[in-house]
Amino acid sequence: MEYQDYYKTLNVPRNASAEDIKKAYRRLARKYHPDVSKEKDAESKFKQVQEAYEVLKDPEKRAAYDQLGSNWKAGQEFRPPPGFGGGFEFRGGPRGADFESSFSDFFSTLFGGSNGPFGGSAGPFGAAGAGTRRRPRKGRDHHARIDIDLEEAFSGGTRTFELQRPELTDEGTLTVRKHTVKVTIPAGITDRQQLRLAGQGEASPGGGPPGDLFLEVHIRPHKRFRLEGRDVTVTVPIAPWEAALGGTVTVPTLGGPVEMRVPPGAQSGQKLRLRGRGLPGNPPGDEFVQLKIVVPPADTPKARAFYEQMKRELPFDPRASE
Numbered sequence: 001m002e003y004q005d006y007y008k009t010l011n012v013p014r015n016a017s018a019e020d021i022k023k024a025y026r027r028l029a030r031k032y033h034p035d036v037s038k039e040k041d042a043e044s045k046f047k048q049v050q051e052a053y054e055v056l057k058d059p060e061k062r063a064a065y066d067q068l069g070s071n072w073k074a075g076q077e078f079r080p081p082p083g084f085g086g087g088f089e090f091r092g093g094p095r096g097a098d099f100e101s102s103f104s105d106f107f108s109t110l111f112g113g114s115n116g117p118f119g120g121s122a123g124p125f126g127a128a129g130a131g132t133r134r135r136p137r138k139g140r141d142h143h144a145r146i147d148i149d150l151e152e153a154f155s156g157g158t159r160t161f162e163l164q165r166p167e168l169t170d171e172g173t174l175t176v177r178k179h180t181v182k183v184t185i186p187a188g189i190t191d192r193q194q195l196r197l198a199g200q201g202e203a204s205p206g207g208g209p210p211g212d213l214f215l216e217v218h219i220r221p222h223k224r225f226r227l228e229g230r231d232v233t234v235t236v237p238i239a240p241w242e243a244a245l246g247g248t249v250t251v252p253t254l255g256g257p258v259e260m261r262v263p264p265g266a267q268s269g270q271k272l273r274l275r276g277r278g279l280p281g282n283p284p285g286d287e288f289v290q291l292k293i294v295v296p297p298a299d300t301p302k303a304r305a306f307y308e309q310m311k312r313e314l315p316f317d318p319r320a321s322e
Contacts, residue, residue, distance in 0.1 A: 003078035004106045006052035006065065014070060017173050018057065025053040051103045060089075061111055063166035063176050080109055089144040089165045089213070136208030142201040143214045148185060150222040150232075154254040154279055156187030161215075183215060188280035190230060191219040224252065230285025231278045233271075237294045238262060251289055253277045260289060268293040 007014050010024040032039055032046040039045065055061045072078065146161050161183060164176045181197060189195075194214050201211025225232045236251055246264035250257050253274065260274065271288045278285020298304045 001078050001105045001109060003072040003074060003076045004048075004051065004104055005072070005074035006055050008074055009048050009052035010056065012056075014066070015173065016056075017171060018168060021053070021056050025049060025057070029053075047103070051107055054103070055107070055111070059166040059168055059174055062174055063164070065110070066174075078106065089142050089163045136204055136206035138208050139202040139204040139211035141211040141214060143216065145216045145218055146183070147218045147220055148189075149220055150225055150227060151254065152185055153189050153191075153217075153219050154187065156185050156189070158182065158184050181213065181215075185217070188230065188284070189217055190279065190281075191217070191227065193217050225254070227279075230281050231288060232285065233288040233290060235290045235292050237292045238266070240293055240295060243267070243291065243293050251287075253287055254279070262291070266291055266293075 007016070010016075010021060010028065012020055012024045016024075028049045029046065031037060032042045032049060034043040034046055037046070055065050068081070142165070144163050148159070152159070159182075160180050162178055162180050164178055166174060166176050169175055181200065183195060183197070185195075194216050197213040197215065199210045200213035203210050219227060225234050232254065234252060236249065238249060241247075242249060242262055243266040244264065246262050246266070248259050248261055251260045251274070255277065258274065258277070260272065262272070268291060270291045272291070274287040274289060276284045277287035296303065298307050
């Protein structure tokens with residue numbers, strides 16, 4: 001996927017005002033419009049100009065794009081950084097799939113669909129709709145992504161997050177205002193679940209109630225557990241004799257270590273279930289323990305002699321069933 005330098009596309013500096021961006025877009029749109037342009041590759045260039053303007057005219061999209069920094073060059077191989085969009089507050093979603101279907105993969109990855117920081121929201125007017133003449137319209141809802149650890153999702157608790165809210169100054173330049181929100185995370189929250197903070201969205205321009213703030217919770221990958229819904233999976237190493245003879249081993253869980261019985265004849269890759277040891281809920285998730293047989297090294301004469309004895313005395317062919 002190639003990086004798109006939207007400022008270069010519109011030929012404006014990174015600190016350009018909203019009015020400068022609009023003027024640049026209008027000039028280039030007239031120059032490359034396929035119906036009138038004699039320029040080479042006019043249609044392709046017109047789409048690039050449209051895409052750049054779609055991002056830079058929007059305070060939220062522009063501020064998120066600016067977070068990528070200025071060291072990238074147009075056409076350079078690009079992958080979005082981990083957690084892109086986290087803690088970044090925005091109002092609506094994209095204009096629609098039909099309008100953006102011709103945009104680049106770069107745009108779609110950052111701003112399109114449910115995986116981008118601007119995807120899956122309530123639309124340009126939030127959840128409130130257009131309102132009525134008799135009642136002042138509710139302020140627009142805001143959306144933001146927050147990242148938490150798996151342990152926090154399991155136990156819940158209260159956290160304070162710093163969010164960034166893009167705003168246009170009176171001069172038309174972009175600024176980002178930071179503010180903090182206090183959030184109660186319920187125990188057992190799942191990945192991409194939303195939390196609603198009533199009245200913490202955008203103020204109503206007509207004196208009506210403010211909008212709400214919706215926080216989409218992302219659970220960070222864990223170094224040991226793998227999360228699927230409310231279930232977790234963990235890999236536990238066992239010795240060959242524990243697999244062959246069975247025995248009790250200590251297994252980590254989100255709630256602390258527990259003892260688990262390994263049945264005789266267990267195989268590497270076999271999964272055992274610990275019911276109710278996943279994320280809390282109704283019903284709670286389970287923990288799946290994937291066994292991994294670890295073979296001791298034959299790094300001493302005594303160990304080598306032991307393996308040679310096993311080779312002679314055990315009638316075992318691991319490939320007999322193939």
